[in-house]
Amino acid sequence: MLTFFKFSFFFGGIVPLFLGLYIFLNNRKDVTSRSYFGLSLGCTVWALGFFLLISATEYKSAYFFRTIMDIGAIILPSFWIHFVYSVLNLKLDKSREIILWYFLGIVLVAVNIFDYFSPGLFISGLSAKGVFEFYPVAGIGYYFFVLVYLMIIPRSMWYLFRGYRKYDGIKSQQIKYFGVASLIGFGGGATAFFYTFNIMIAPYGVVLFALYPIIIAYGITRHQLFNIKVVVTEIFVAALSIFVLTRTILADTGKEMIINGTLFLAVTVTGYYLIRSSLKEIAQREKIEKLASDLTAANTKLQGLDQLKSEFVSLASHQLRGPLTAIKGYTSEIIEGDFGEVPKHLFQPLHTILKSCQSLVTIVEDFLNVSRMEQGKMTYDRTFFDMADLIEEVVRENQPNFDRKKLKVYVMASQGSNVEADRGKIKQIVGNLIDNSIKYTPAGEVHVGVARNADKIVFSVKDTGVGIRRETMPKLFQKFSRAEDASKANILGTGLGLYIASQMIKAHGGRIWAESAGEGKGSAFFVELLAA
Template sequence: IGSFTSDWALSQYGLFGMPVFIAFLAYTVVRFKMFNVKMVGAAALVFSLWGLVFSLLFLETNFTAQLIVVMTLVLVSFFGVMLIRSVRQEVKRREEIAQLAKTLEYANIRLQELDKQKTEFLSIASHQLRTPLSILKGYIELIKDGGYGKVTKGTVEVLNNMDESNEHLIKMVDDFLNISRLEQGRTKYVFADFDITHLIDGIVFELKKKAEDKNLVLEWLQKEPFHLVGDEEKIRHVIFNFVDNAAKYTNEGTIKVAIEKSDNGLKVTVRDHGFGFDKIDEANFFQKFYRGENVKGTNVTGTGLGLFVCKKFIEAHGGKVWAHSPGLGQGSEFGLWLPLIPTKPAETKI
């Protein structure tokens, strides 16, 4: 300003003002512990505007004009302080968000590591349990068959109860093993052409006695062979699980197993007159460790892993699973659809 007005005395303010301005910038850098562009820019803008308005006091000789300049200077100071504070708060919030993101990232890495350790432990523990349970099953069968001497009727009943409990434990351990293999990507699929009708024949034959013991009718009328390409063992596991659950959660009536062609694939359904379920269960049945609200308060036990494993096995074939029910106490339908030839390659890691 002094240069434009040819006022030598006024130009000296610039000479001394520049070091003050530089000192102010240095202060903002030290004060906020980093060279934050927004913070420094806001402070520099306010300081420059304040200095410009303040310099007008030396240019104006009229008292009214000087009064207006003083009022403007007060307003600039007030709003300048407010601007700096708001920018400072924004910078602080951004720093807090960045720190929170780092903390969450660390926590996520830690959770992934813990999940990996859990899966490894589950795999090791399940393997260690599977062997003695299989041996126990063998000895129970030997005792029942008279391999260690004559067995009374009462002892046979006890052995049957032991065998049933042992089978329950074996199934639970198998679920844990399947989960650990799925999570580690070690599930092996062997694809080949097979007759799914024949496969269901075997399942129905195996579970027929269990249904009859509860006075249930297990209905399977299909005789026409249906062929598809897939892992026969995995598909058998899924259909067996559906029929076994239907027998477990049904107290009276009929369980109907059916198969039909649908959308260049095969659809298998298992319908029962059992407990039924609501929309919340329907949306969550295939989640890991989920136990339906419809079985709480009953003596039916489970891990909540079976249907999750079934879903993963069918999805590995490019298929889908579902569960439908009109409501509690009105029965249910569990089904699966499989393409005749898998459209999605499955994991084959060992």
């Protein structure tokens, strides 16, 4: 039976030490971690002190171990209620109460230590009780200790009960497991008082104190109070080490002691590296989780800034479009003579103004389109029309530009190329692609065509111009993307035309792509839409 008590106290002392050290070392500045470590240390000192007391073979050493044991017993309630305060996030107005409990604990520890040098103040001595050769008998100081114990434990349980009713979810479950663990742990530990007060009931309940850290560990594992993987690993290693160490201590022969001792060292070393590996893995995971969290926050912030940018561009573009339209309109009327005859030497400057104004109107319209797309405000008015008619119309409108650059244009438009789409948007896309071919073809020819391919209508623009580099091709339809040498042919380009075209075609359920054999070998653009 003595072996049963020894194992209970030894197990109840080692496991809290593992848990307390882990939690404290992972967050030394946290009040909850520090108070939990103090609580665990009190459990360890009391349980191991009791283990050494009942293992002692002479009175003097037994009295020394009794002193150590009672130091743990005295500090344990103070750290426990401090731990309860921190878990429940009680306000600072409770600090005086905490100071009072610690003060009483310090006074009782001092009395206990003084008793070691002048026996009789805290306990009246040690005597044989049941299977124990040495067991403390209560003195005057011990009655005060029990009084403090009986004040702190019920009070802390009341706080836990109120916290359990106040909180929901995981927090509530955490408090429940702490409450159950404290009832079992302190209830089991309290059975050690019986012999001390000459009540002849053996302290069988101390086995429940040994279960206290296991229940706490279950709460940790079940409800993630602290890191699950490391705690479970530590408990497993601790339990295995305790089992092997107990076999070593209780070995009947020297041979068994050597074998079990060697096994204990092997288990301890292996467990150390296992725990260290788990800690390293967890640290890396936490680092990745933090980076992911930071990235999410940065992405959210960027999305907000992007939204503000879109709104600003939309507002600015709307404000610019009005004056530009007025400048364009009045300049056109002046050229046409609506305000009287225009001197010949002003025609060229006025045409330059009109052309530049038209370019700016196009740029502003591009920005407005991008802003509408990003804000989800782009609308499409779908109608049925023949792509062949639309292409011939756009080519006619651009004929002066072909003639000015002395480019040959060939049109192959098959009638009956009907689609259901927004005619205005498709005309804008076709016009943009043809305009690009004119701009980026210094000399040669442009082939424009449309034909039916099964259930698709394919429009194409092929030229003999500057071509497209292979490295430029993947980013051709990206926002603000331009080829490195594009500014040589067109300094006013924004890199938005092809992006807008791709988004509009995508909204129509079609696709757009480009082909080129390389720089200086011309290019071809294709638009594919569903046939109507």
